[in-house]
Amino acid sequence: MAIPRIVIVGGGAGGLALATRLGHTLGKRKRAEIVLLDRNATHVWKPLLHELATGVLNSSMDEVDYRGHSTAHYYRYQRGSLTGVDRQQRVLHLAPVEDEDGDEVLPARELTYDYVVMALGSVSNDFGTPGVSEHCHFIDSPQQAKAFQRDMINTFLRYTDPTLRQHVQLTIGIVGGGATGVELAAELFDASRILNAYGVTAIDHQHISVHLLEAAPRLLPGLSERVSQTVKTELESMGVTIHTDTAIKEAQAYKLITGDGEEIETDINVWAAGIKAPSFLTELGLTTNKKNQIEVKRTLQSVDDERVFALGDCASCPMGEDSTVPPRAQAAHQQAKLLAKNLVHELDGKPLQDFRYRDHGSLVSLARYDAVGNLMRSSASRGLFLEGWLARQAYASLYRMHQLAIHGAIKTGLAWLVDKLNRYLKPRMKLH
Structure with missing residues (x-):
């Protein structure tokens, strides 16, 4: 049988x-x-x-x-x-x-x-917005993420002459103030510093402009008000321009048009607003x-x-x-x-159990050294609010938990050791 x-x-x-x-x-x-x-x-x-x-x-x-x-x-x-x-x-x-x-x-x-x-x-939900599929990057798969990285590197490469630096403001538009949009905005500033340090571009973080647009009244609408406000403050301190209560009615080549008719000139567009x-x-x-x-x-x-x-x-x-x-x-x-x-x-032949979701909290990464979020949430408690280095360690542990689930303890421990060694042996980012 x-x-x-x-x-x-x-x-x-x-x-x-x-x-x-x-x-x-x-x-x-x-x-x-x-x-x-x-x-x-x-x-x-x-x-x-x-x-x-x-x-x-x-x-x-x-x-x-x-x-x-x-x-x-x-x-x-x-x-x-x-x-x-x-x-x-x-x-x-x-x-x-x-x-x-x-x-x-x-x-x-x-x-x-x-x-x-x-x-x-x-996958990302573009809500039928005109021009989005043609003129915006999506980051739903490794292939799409790599396509964005190639476009980003090529855009930075156009400005390798230090004499151009004073006359350039490279602008990236990110539609969607959820976790993906917020985390990408923070990573872009860190990436620009690294690319400048490796001589890939003359542009540094002071010469890029990131616009983060969210249709809801605040960033991270699914998380607590405290997390949302802390993330907003951190991003603004990096230099991110945040637009809340702002819907996009059309995307064009190198341009985003808001519901109010405002036109934001961009070099790269990313759509991270909603999922389906x-x-x-x-x-x-x-x-x-x-x-x-x-x-x-x-x-x-x-x-x-x-x-x-x-x-x-x-x-x-x-x-x-x-x-x-x-x-x-x-x-x-x-x-x-x-x-x-x-x-x-x-x-x-036994009865099946019902699923009961347990919210253990949410953490949002703000590049290599920072994160914000709540842990150990329950129906009776808002949980423990974390930010900074400790939150970043907790965020990193989420990936280790995923590795434990698919590899087991020994291989996960070896992977952690390899990651530590690679921090000294390899460049801090993939440059091609």
Whole structure:
């Protein structure tokens, strides 16, 4: 008798952690075949994409190769993109895999499943704003982050003559005052200092202008007022120009136009305003909300099909009477942990547990030496407010926790040691 096959679609924070757990609990014991499907060959933790975009993070050092990881953790990796689901026959339809030149490497194919988990994450929501897709960078994937970094380096390279420095003001427009926009704004000033120190450009942090635009009344609207105000003060001290209550009605080449008609001349535009699940999820015959998220029960099962599960940013999971679980990395990790248990319970014929989100707080990075946020939050407490060096250490520990979930303690400790050594052996940022 064939063992059941569990297919996880998407190797982000939640999907990779789930594949790792199921590999050890079910795959290693041959109780189920665990398959991870992803369009990419490697994984980079999404909260670090703003560092990859500015070159502070070298993806070759921090990315996880799915095929190598799968061999060590008892699951199977397949490269591909989901195009459709036949829930009657329990078949996933996969698009052809093409190389960088557009030549077909693998044909369109099918993958059968007994249970499938959608863990596809999210993408930026441009809300249909004219010109955004053509004239703004997005930072939803390593490929997009690297594209921004190439554009940023090339823009700085145009100003290598020190005599030009007094006549140049390089302007970057960032739309969206959430965590990605805030963290990217801070990293840009740090990146400009490093690029100047390495002689890549004559421009330093005093000759760049960063405009951060947010449609809500304050930055980081999902976090506390104290965190929001502290971040605003820190960014303004760096030189960031902050526009709140400011919507963008159009993006043009080298220009952002606000709802009030103000025109902001820019050299580079970045869109980081709002998120949604990938639009093709609405074409799978499953109930979705206006953000394309799959509607799930508290057990993380689709409301339409008990053999289809979803977690992370692509899932709309109820929390309380009128709210849903927020799209955060900590939520995806918590859901992966519960779902690993629930899938074992499902195979054992036991009742599934409901997901209960525990908000452990949020931290926002403000470049290498600073961070702001709250920890140990609960329904009865605002938690512990942190800023500065201590908050930065706590922020760094979040990535180590992710590494623990996918690598284990020994490899995570070795990775920490390698990172420390590389601070002395390699440049402080990727320069190409």
